Amino acid sequence: MRFWKKLERYKANDFVRAVSVLVGGTAVAQIIMLCLLPLLTRLYTPEDFSVLSVYLALLSVISVAATLRFELAIPIPEDDVDAINVLFLAVASSALSATLIALVIYFFSVHLSLLFGRPNLQYYLWVLPVGIFFSGCYSALQFWAGRKKRFSDIAKTKVQQAFGAASVQILIGFFSSSPLGLILGQTINNGAGAVGLANKSYLVDKSALSSLRLHRMKELFKKYxxxxxxxxxxxxxxxxxxxxxxxxxxxxxxxxxxxxxxxxxxxxxxxxxxxxxxxxxxxxxxxxxxxxxxxxxxxxxxxxxxxxxxxxxxxxxxxxxxxxxxxxxxxxxxxxxxxxxxxxxxxxxxxxxxxxxxxxxxxxxxxxxxxxxxxxxxxxxxxxxxxxxxxxxxxxxxxxxxxxxxxxxxxxxxxxxxxxxxxxxxxxxxxxxxxxxxxxxxxxxxxxxxxxxx
Structure with missing residues (x-):
C-alpha cells in the first residue's frame, strides 16, 4: 500500500515526471548506441577512434560557443515573444560560427591536421562546420521545447538521433575502413535531433514566428x-x-x-x-x-x-x-x-x-x-x-x-x-x-x- 502511495506521489510531481520522460528517451538512445558499440569496435580500429576523438573534441569545444550561449536565456523571459527572439539569436549565432569555421578549414585543413598529430584528419574536417551548425541549433531548440514543457518531443529526438547515427556508422563501416563513418554518424546524430525539433516547433508555434523582430533581437542581445x-x-x-x-x-x-x-x-x-x-x-x-x-x-x-x-x-x-x-x-x-x-x-x-x-x-x-x-x-x-x-x-x-x-x-x-x-x-x-x-x-x-x- 505504501509503495502505491509513493508511486502516485511521484506521478503527481511535475519535476519527476519531466525527468522520467527525458530519461526514458535518452535511455533508449543510449541503449541503442551501447548495444552497437561491440560491433563498431570490430568494424573500426582504435586508430579510427583516435581520429574521431580529435574531431569530437573540436566539435564539442566550438559548438558550445557557437550559439554565444543564448540558449541558456530561452527559459528566462516571462513571455514567449522575447523567448522566440532569443531562440533565433542562438540559431543565427550558430550559423555565423559555422561559416567562419568553414573558411578556416578551407584554408588551413592540412596545417590543423598536422598540428593535431593526425595527418588523415584533413580529409574529414569538411564535416565539422555542418556538425557545429546542427549542434548549436539542436541545443537552442531543446531549451525552447523545455520552456514549452514538450519533454516528450525532446525524448523522441534522442531516439531518432541514435537510429540515424547507428545506421550510418554501421553501413559505412561494412564498406569502408576509415573513420568517415564514425564522423558522419556523429553529425547525423545532431542533425536528426535539430530537424525533428524544428519541424515540431514550426507546426505548433508557427504563430509565434510573427513576433520576430530584428530590433527586438538587438535589445535582447544587450539585455542578456x-x-x-x-x-x-x-x-x-x-x-x-x-x-x-x-x-x-x-x-x-x-x-x-x-x-x-x-x-x-x-x-x-x-x-x-x-x-x-x-x-x-x-x-x-x-x-x-x-x-x-x-x-x-x-x-x-x-x-x-x-x-x-x-x-x-x-x-x-x-x-x-x-x-x-x-x-x-x-x-x-x-x-x-x-x-x-x-x-x-x-x-x-x-x-x-x-x-x-x-x-x-x-x-x-x-x-x-x-x-x-x-x-x-x-x-x-x-x-x-x-x-x-x-x-x-x-x-x-x-x-x-x-x-x-x-x-x-x-x-x-x-x-x-x-x-x-x-x-x-x-x-x-x-x-x-x-x-x-x-x-x-x-x-x-x-x-x-x-x-x-x-
Missing amino acids: DRFPKYSMLEGLANNAAIQVPVIIIASLAVGPEAGYLLLAMQLMQAPIGLVGGAVSQVYLSKAPEIQRAGQLSNFTLDTLLGLVKVGIIPLVVAGAMAPFAFPIIFGEQWHRAGVIVLYMVPWIAVQLLASPISMALHVTNNQPIAMCLQFCGLLLRVGAVAISAWWFPSRLTEVYAVTGFVFYTVYLIVVMKVTQVRIWDLLCRVKYIVSVAVTLFLLGVVYVARERFF
Whole structure:
C-alpha cells in the first residue's frame, strides 16, 4: 500500500515526471548506441577512434560557443515573444560560427591536421562546420521545447538521433575502413535531433514566428549580454578543459591511447547524458520560478539526493567491472579502455552531481563565478596533462582522470555554497551509499594493480 502511495506521489510531481520522460528517451538512445558499440569496435580500429576523438573534441569545444550561449536565456523571459527572439539569436549565432569555421578549414585543413598529430584528419574536417551548425541549433531548440514543457518531443529526438547515427556508422563501416563513418554518424546524430525539433516547433508555434523582430533581437542581445560575456567563456573553458587534453593525448601518447580514452568516455558519459542531462534541462526550466519563490536551496538539495540515490552505485559497479568485461565485450584489443573506465569513476560520479545543479549559477546571475571556475579547471586539466607529457607520457590518461575529479569536486562545493545547501546535510543523508561506492571502487583498483604487477 505504501509503495502505491509513493508511486502516485511521484506521478503527481511535475519535476519527476519531466525527468522520467527525458530519461526514458535518452535511455533508449543510449541503449541503442551501447548495444552497437561491440560491433563498431570490430568494424573500426582504435586508430579510427583516435581520429574521431580529435574531431569530437573540436566539435564539442566550438559548438558550445557557437550559439554565444543564448540558449541558456530561452527559459528566462516571462513571455514567449522575447523567448522566440532569443531562440533565433542562438540559431543565427550558430550559423555565423559555422561559416567562419568553414573558411578556416578551407584554408588551413592540412596545417590543423598536422598540428593535431593526425595527418588523415584533413580529409574529414569538411564535416565539422555542418556538425557545429546542427549542434548549436539542436541545443537552442531543446531549451525552447523545455520552456514549452514538450519533454516528450525532446525524448523522441534522442531516439531518432541514435537510429540515424547507428545506421550510418554501421553501413559505412561494412564498406569502408576509415573513420568517415564514425564522423558522419556523429553529425547525423545532431542533425536528426535539430530537424525533428524544428519541424515540431514550426507546426505548433508557427504563430509565434510573427513576433520576430530584428530590433527586438538587438535589445535582447544587450539585455542578456551576460551570456556571451560570461556563460560563453565558461562553456568554452569547460569543454576545452575536457577536450583539449584529449587532443594532447592523441598528439603525444604512444599508440591509439586517444581511441581507448574515447571509448571509455563514451561509456562513462552515458550516465551524464542519461540522468544528468535530463535533470539539468528540467532543473533549468523550473529553477527561475523556484528561485523567485525563495525555495532554490531545498530544490537543489532534493535534486542532489535524487542523483546520488539513482546514479552513483550503478556507475561505480559498472566501472569496477570494466577491466573484466571490456576484453569480452569489445575484443581483446580494447582491454586498456576498461582500465581507463575504472580510473574515471570518481571524476564521472562527482560530475554527475555537479553538472545538473551548475545551472543554478546562471539562474542566480553568478555567471562570473561560473566563468572563473571553468577557467581554473581549464588551467588545471590542460596544464597537468601538458606538464605530465614531459615526465609521465605513459600516464597522461590517469592524470586527466584525477584532475577531472578534483575540478568537479571544487565546482560542486561552490554551487552548493551559492544555493545555500549545507554539505554536511547532504553527506549525512547519503553516507551509506557513499561508503558502498568507495569500497567497490577500491576493490576494482586493487584488482587492476594486482593484474599489472603480478
